[in-house]
Amino acid sequence: MKLNKKLFLLPVAAMGLGLTSCGSEWLDITNNTQDTVEDYYKTEDNIQQAVVAAYDPLHWFDYANNYCGMNIYPEVIADQVLPGGGDVNDMNQWKTVFNFNTTATVVLDTNYSNAYSGVKRCIDALRYMYNYWEPKTDQELANREYYESQVLALRAFFYNYLWHWWGNIPYYDQALSADNGYLATQYSADEVYEFIMQDLERVIELNRLPEKCTGSELGRVTKHFVYMLYAEVVMYQNDANRKSTALKYMEEIISSGKYQLASDFASIWDVTGEWCNESVWEINYSDYLGGRNWSWGGTAGGTVVPGMILPRGYDSRDGIHDNTGWGFGTVRKSTYDSYDPADTRRDASIWQPEPGSYNVGYQDTGYFLAKYAGKIGGNAGNIADAILNYNNNLRLYRYAETLLNAAELGSPNAQQYLDMVRARAGLGSVPATLDNIIQERAWEFLGEGKRYWDLIRTGLAKDYLVEGHEYLDDRTGNYTDNKKYLPFPQSEIDICHGTLKQNDAYFQ
Amino acid sequence: MTVAQGSPGEEDGGNRTGNAGPNSAWPKLLSYFGRVSYDFGSRYMVQATVRRDGSSRFGANHKWATFPSFSAGWNITNEPFLETRPQWWNNTKLRVSWGKNGNEAIGDFAYTVMTNGNNNYYFGPEGSSQTYGSKASGLANPDLKWEESTQTDIGLDLGFLDNSLQFTFDWYKKRTTGMLMTMMIPTYVGETKPIGNVGTMDNTGVEFDIRWARTFGEVEVNLGGNLSYVKNRLVDLGNSDGWRSEVSNGTAGDIARSMNGEVFPFFYGYKTAGIFQNQAEADAYNEKYGLTSGQTSWYAQPGDVVFVDTNGDGTINADDRTKIGKGLPDWTYGFNLGLGWKGFQLTAYFQGVWGNNIYDASLRGDTPAKNMPSWMLNRWTGEGTSNKIPIYRLGDSRNWQSSDIYIHDGAYLRCANLTLSYSLPYNIISKAGLSNVKVFVMGENLFTATKYYGFTPEVGDGVNIGIDYGNYPEARTFSVGFNVAF
Secondary structure (H helix, E strand, O other), X not given: OOOOEEEEEOOOHHHXXXXXXXXXXXXXXXXXXXXXXXXXXXXXXXXXXXXXXXXXXHHHOOOOOOOOOOOHHHHHHOOOEOOEOOOOOOOHHHHHHHOOOOEOOEOOHHHHHHXXXXXXXXXXXXXXXXXXXXXXXXXXXXXXXXXXXXXXXXHHHHHHHHHHHHOXXXXXXXXXXXXXXXXXXXXXXXXXXHHHHHHHHHHHHHOOOOOOOOHHHEOEOOHHHHHHHHHHHHHHHOOHHHHHXXXXXXXXXXXXXXXXXXXXXXXXXXXXXXXOOOEEEEEOOOOOOOOOOOOOOOOOOOEOHHHHOOOEOOOOOOOOEOOOEOOEOEEOHHXXXXXXXXXXXXXXXXXXXXXXXXXXXXXXXXXXXXXXXOEOOOOOOOOOOHHHOEOOOEEEEEHHHHHHHHHHOOOOOHHHHHHHHHHHOOOOOOOOOHHHHHHHHHHXXXXXXXXHHHHHHOOOHHHHOOOOOOOOOOOOOOOOHHHXXXXXXHHHHHHOOOOOOOOHHHOO | OEEEEEOOOOOOOOOOOOOOOOOEOOOOEEEEEEEEEEXXXXXXXXXXXXXXXXXXXXXXXXXXXXXXXXXXXXEHHHOHHHOOOOOOEEEEEEEEEEEEEEEOOOOOOOOOOEEEOOOOEEOOOOOOOEEOOOEEOOOOOOOOOOEEEEEEEEEEEEEEOOOOEEEEEEEEEEEEEOOEEEOOOOHHHOOOOOEEEOOEEEEEEEEEEEEEEEXXXXXEEEEEEEEEEEEEEEEEOOOOOOXXXXXEOHHHOEEEEEEXXXXXXXXXXXXXXXXXXXXXXXXXXXXXXXXXXXXOOOOOOOOOEEEOOOOXXXXXXXXXXXXXXXXXXXXXXXXXXXXXXXXXXXXXXXEEEEXXXXXXXXXXXXXXXXXXXXXXXXXXXXXXXXXXXXXXOOOOOOOOOOEHHHEEEOOEEEEEEEEEEEEOOHHHHHHHOOOEEEEEEEEEEEEEEEOOOOOOOOOOOHHHOOEEOOOOOOOOEEEEEEEEEO
């Protein structure tokens, strides 16, 4: 037998293994089409882009696959409007929340993530302007405080949204990264309230925002926007310690002389009524080159709410309202009847298409929301999917609310402010009691998404948001105090591996 | 030292995320490897290889990974105690190997953050243009590293009759860890979730290969075939749900999902039990499941699909969706045959798969007004006309949700190549100073035996495996040519 032995040893193999750095530099490649954030956000122009990107999510909420616009979604939970739509399953998410049987799997999940997208962009913009950009002049330093003020105000706004719906939310003000496992700490609603106030108080202290924007700056956050947000948050928290400050801010807006109530209530809701003298702040939607499309609703463009709330298959016989409707957000007859016939707000807030001019949908009452109803031509300029691109701005804060806030916060001029709002609507005076002010808000802000929050913060929700018998398909569940907050999306609870506790009412 | 460098993708067996964008100069790959082999008496053979791979797709601390492998062989027929074996028994070799290798089939720069544009907002009065905004492209994952596969293989080689008959058998088990997929982190990060080393997958399989060649006088015959079986199982998706959506198709919803313990991915939807042939059947169903006209889109009418209450909870809803098939074949096979006679050569190659499904996503029933495939002519138009294809209505979302009516048997056998050639005798062509002249006729993709009606049963890959979006079919090619060698 022959013994055949072979031995190969590639001699430098071991050497190659040891030299991990050998060639490592060769592996560093450069991206030819995108900069790293460190390189990109070194200039003021680019910092401004990061600030714009923080505004961008503001306009996602009405669509973004949830169709739960900031104004319309609270309305369908409150007591003036019904969910409507094509059938009982149409917008199931609206139907469950309307009946207070929301579950963690049918919940506002996309808007939850939208708001956090806003938060994250604000935090990034702050990081870029303080870590990568080095302002050289006093003017640039001042500008940086202006940019900081904008993103802090926006961050407060996004957190306010989350705080309203979920209360005990994960809060962070530094970027989440692999270092912390991408995890944030969950805080109680009261703690989150303090965080929101800190941002707003910092913005007010910086004092870099203009009271009001004009021209090409319309839509940027302003000092008066911050004041309105401050009042909203304080009033929702019922924080006795800050109410006087909130009142002071309302009085400041009133005494600035920059606003007045529109004499014709209906005119506010025309496209020409955008940013009118009554407008404190709006989220801009536009059909001009509006790019909203079915596959990605985040593109800047118009809004879908106006199409959603039109009657289904309306024949446009009035020459005003568009024919693209889905029949959502029908108005209760009791809401219509609650208005004084002399109240000009009634027919500016509710319209009645002629019977036979549209297809009857689910929970049809014959009454439809008018303020944001899609108008013929309102999406003419879009370059994507028409129904997603109506040009109606979301009038988030109106001077009427400033007046009613001031009245409610105990202004010595409370009676005068309430009277001003009523007089504009063609009504006489009523005493400026809390009940009357809350009722006035119901008439004034129908369709604007204020009523639900009013009912909760005043403790009236459990009396008003109950099973109803006005309609065959009326509400089948009751509001209870432990339903103040929605459940977190189940997917989020799951993915947080025990670091996110479900809100009580929905805790298994 | 051997230094190999090149663009990646050459070795990525399991490209799942693959969206390598053209945003860099070129991704780079750098490898060192060393090998030691030892052969004792042509009986015992061992070999150890260590390679170290570096990829530009990972961050500074994770560019490099080490992949060892080891193999041993035992050539039993060279043992002294088998010296007296029968003459027809030529070769028996047992092989065992174990090794690791890596996958870096992701896009570039996934470990860091770039900038993205067009995050715009409208400022100014109605009619103003959008103001340009930009932001981070995502979240950084500096821990991103190589996906690793560890494979164990046991094989047997046999040779008989002067090695004219050869047989190879392999069993393998491969476990892939740190699969490169989107990380399961909270949504509140407010950003596209980064790619991370998530999940574990197992592939276990067997492979057979057989070759036979023989000459009968002037006729040469050779036959060969291979057959492989694979069982794929997603061990851990890396999230607490244990499942996720992989592919959605409009209002049909999720059509492919992945789930722990299941094949990756699988087709997802409702099970069906035919078509309601008449009003009585529909009424009984509506009654049983409490479906009311106008109240629910599940309300059944004659010609509608009978969706099954899979979970038995007495209602028909999204919870009834389940696994309805898979695109990955159990069996893949191929065989070739060759015949030669006096310069003529006939070769044929066939290949096919068995034990898989095709999801026909080429037609979405809910999209109105469009051209229809001809099978729509066989739809339900009255009692007894069809128990498979529902009635056609414009904009019908009820019947065309993801269900097993989209699922078809994906088995096929394809004649991949058939070639007839003739080489002119050397004693003739050598006079013309030529060493070889060959003329041939070749047909590729000549026919495919399958029950599937689509353009081709070979559809999709990655998470889209087995999903037919109306893919362009493989062409049938005929070639006539000649080769001349001087």
